[in-house]
Amino acid sequence: MxxxxxxxxxxxxxxxxxxxxxxxxxxxxxxxxxxxxxxxxxxxxxxxxxxxxxxxxxxxxxxxxxxxxxxxxxGGTIGAVDTGSLRGDLTRLSENLFRQFRDAAGWASLRITFDAAGAHERLGRFTEAVADVQVDAVARIVQRAVDRGEVPETTRPDWITACIYGAATMETLASRLEARELSDEDIAQRSAEIIELVLDGALGRSAS
Missing domain, CATH: 1.10.10.60 (Homeodomain-like)
Structure with missing residues (x-):
């Protein structure tokens, strides 16, 4: 109107x-x-x-x-990747996640998770939004990989999410406690190592 x-x-x-x-x-x-x-x-x-x-x-x-x-x-921009392969998509997502955790928005998402876990009652819908964004991003990546025939339909996005986000969270906390900042080179190396573990370990196979 x-x-x-x-x-x-x-x-x-x-x-x-x-x-x-x-x-x-x-x-x-x-x-x-x-x-x-x-x-x-x-x-x-x-x-x-x-x-x-x-x-x-x-x-x-x-x-x-x-x-x-x-x-x-x-948070939705983290998983906005499409490289044409599962390894490429997950590596890019991991790199995006590490970079976001370096700034205020990423740290806020981590603090929201900690606050929600330690609260005696539900804090609000925003705590669920953090989890939804994380799982949805990996779910889209995995579905494309299933459609391409890279992984079976039984592949669980939630386990992949736990591996990637868990590793990135622990690395971010460690770097803050040690008062150091991850460089782009550090992020690339750690992301490659994490995805190697996810694909060859958690999925029990290598993916291109």
């Missing part, structure tokens, strides 16, 4: 400040990465994003809905 002046009507609930949505999503992940669920507030997100609190609430009614979209939006 258009206004009387012929201009498109704004969708309800969208931020009116140019570029606000992306800044708010980035700010939300940075806030969570620093403060966790207990210290995460919409006010803090608004200040970090450089917008008014009303701009945040125009799009997201509460911090759960904001974090759910932030995790889904940023």
């Amino acid at each position: 258009s206004t009387s002046q012929g201009e498109p009507r704004r969708g309800r609930g969208r931020p009116r400040t140019p570029g606000a949505e992306e800044r708010i999503i980035d700010a939300a992940l940075e806030e969570y990465g620093e403060h966790g669920w207990a210290g995460f507030t919409m006010d803090g997100v608004a200040r970090r994003a450089g917008v008014g609190k009303s701009t945040v609430y125009l799009r997201w009614q509460d911090k759960d809905s904001l974090l759910t979209e932030a995790v889904s939006t940023r």
Whole structure:
């Protein structure tokens, strides 16, 4: 529907400040990465994003809905790979994961997992979004490999997800504890080693 002046009507609930949505999503992940669920507030997100609190609430009614979209939006890019082979796709996904864990968005996803595991009650839908993004990415990669005949239909994406994400998580925690940052060369080497283990070990075969 258009206004009387012929201009498109704004969708309800969208931020009116140019570029606000992306800044708010980035700010939300940075806030969570620093403060966790207990210290995460919409006010803090608004200040970090450089917008008014009303701009945040125009799009997201509460911090759960904001974090759910932030995790889904940023996490979905990790598995956006298609190299034509299972090994290539999983290696690229692993590299993307390591790189994301280096920034605020990736660290926030890890902290969300830790907070959810240690909570006595369900924190919110955003915790489920983290798991969904991880499993969905690998599931798409594995399905393409099944369609190409690289692996059998019984191949389990959840086990592959556990191997890749588990290894990347432990390596990320170790590097933070040791105050070191993984270089691109480190990431490439570790990713190749992880996928070699997954394909030759977990799947019990080599894949091209």
